[in-house]
């Protein structure tokens with residue numbers, strides 16, 4: 001029997017790339033005496049080695065044809081996605097109306113499989129008809145550009161395809177998230193506290209409302225909304241619509257979101273905030289939450305955080321800062337103090353590195369000053385996932401802080417990018433973004449037919465009207481505003497159809513449609529900005 005066992009071990013040794021020395025000792029010195037030592041050494045050795053203690057498979061885990069496919073895909077990504085995506089000689093968009101696009105793409109799912117060649121063609125078509133948001137002349141959204149390291153990070157996290165919820169399945173990413181969130185809180189000025197990466201700024205804002213309400217009314221988690229007083233939220237008239245959405249989702253109700261007046265620059269008027277709080281209290285309702293915006297979506301205004309903090313402290317309200325867009329200035333010693341003084345006094349903040357910091361969709365951090373609140377507010381203690389008797393420090397299983405179960409890894413791209421830049425790189429990027437903003441502001445001011453909406457924008461939003469020759473000097477005519485209102489949409493239509501660039505437009509209050517040029521990519525050049533103005537003029541001078 002012993003001989004048979006021994007020869008089995010020898011055979012398995014020949015097949016295995018692992019545990020040879022232990023097995024030889026077992027053969028030479030007897031099995032029993034060495035079993036414990038060997039298994040400990042095997043365990044240690046397995047910690048230092050990529051290979052698992054199993055027989056080498058007969059088949060390559062990556063079949064040749066799949067490897068070739070992936071290499072071909074990588075070429076498509078590199079050439080069509082990355083290189084052409086950054087090339088100003090390429091169109092930003094090859095636009096087709098939805099019905100036409102349906103005919104240009106082979107979208108039908110069939111019973112039979114398609115070969116690699118067909119799949120590569122589908123990938124190329126997908127790139128061809130998609131908007132190149134990495135293009136230097138894509139100015140349409142609060143995200144743009146393409147950072148090589150963030151992109152590399154995204155590729156790696158997609159490949160590893162894990163969920164951020166436990167150390168067990170995401171050991172590197174859970175501690176990395178911990179480190180990066182800590183760093184971000186330090187930058188905000190919170191000592192201690194907590195945080196989580198969320199799928200976007202809207203969801204981060206929803207987290208803020210939820211934890212704030214839980215802090216004041218912890219019973220709500222069990223008893224629900226039944227029997228609660230009327231809770232009221234305050235936010236400025238120019239804040240992002242996600243606050244209203246969150247209030248609706250959480251059962252607070254959009255009628256209970258009070259919109260505070262803004263000054264002509266789009267900043268919340270602190271005295272109006274206090275007046276509204278007093279009014280609501282007099283009505284017998286319960287104010288509990290104030291949302292400030294650091295970088296409003298359209299004008300890029302920064303609310304006066306210190307003044308709002310005084311009011312929140314006085315009335316015992318949660319102060320949240322929605323810095324989804326403008327939070328990037330915290331990376332610049334030069335611009336932070338003048339825009340976000342007092343942010344450290346807030347209870348929580350939404351900060352989207354995927355916007356002004358260019359980390360790639362999606363990357364949004366919700367940070368708060370308070371410890372344990374996220375966990376207590378959201379935990380459901382699922383026994384199949386968050387077992388408390390695991391053999392490692394289960395405080396790294398952060399998934400129960402989240403309203404999701406599975407959660408994408410959003411931290412890695414930011415971490416890699418940060419490693420590649422260092423803090424210094426961010427300072428330079430932010431300064432570059434603000435330098436370009438200044439360049440464009442001066443150009444708009446100096447150019448005939450262009451007019452700034454705000455003379456001095458605080459963020460990198462440059463809002464302006466293009467006034468075609470037919471409307472110049474007619475500001476006093478009754479239909480001037482109506483006519484001007486139609487200019488930007490018409491230019492935008494022509495712009496999309498020619499595909500040369502993309503820039504957004506919108507009305508605001510009683511202001512007719514105007515263009516909003518936003519910078520989040522430091523790689524935009526002065527030449528790109530000259531092109532922007534020339535192109536608007538080219539597309540609109542006959543209107």
Ligand SMILES: Cc1ncc(COP(=O)(O)O)c(C=O)c1O
Nearest residue numbers: 142200201202240297322324325
């Ligand atoms: C000020 C502000 N807050 C929140 C959001 C929502 O962020 P997200 O698009 O990541 O949900 C935006 C989006 O533009 C925003 O401008």
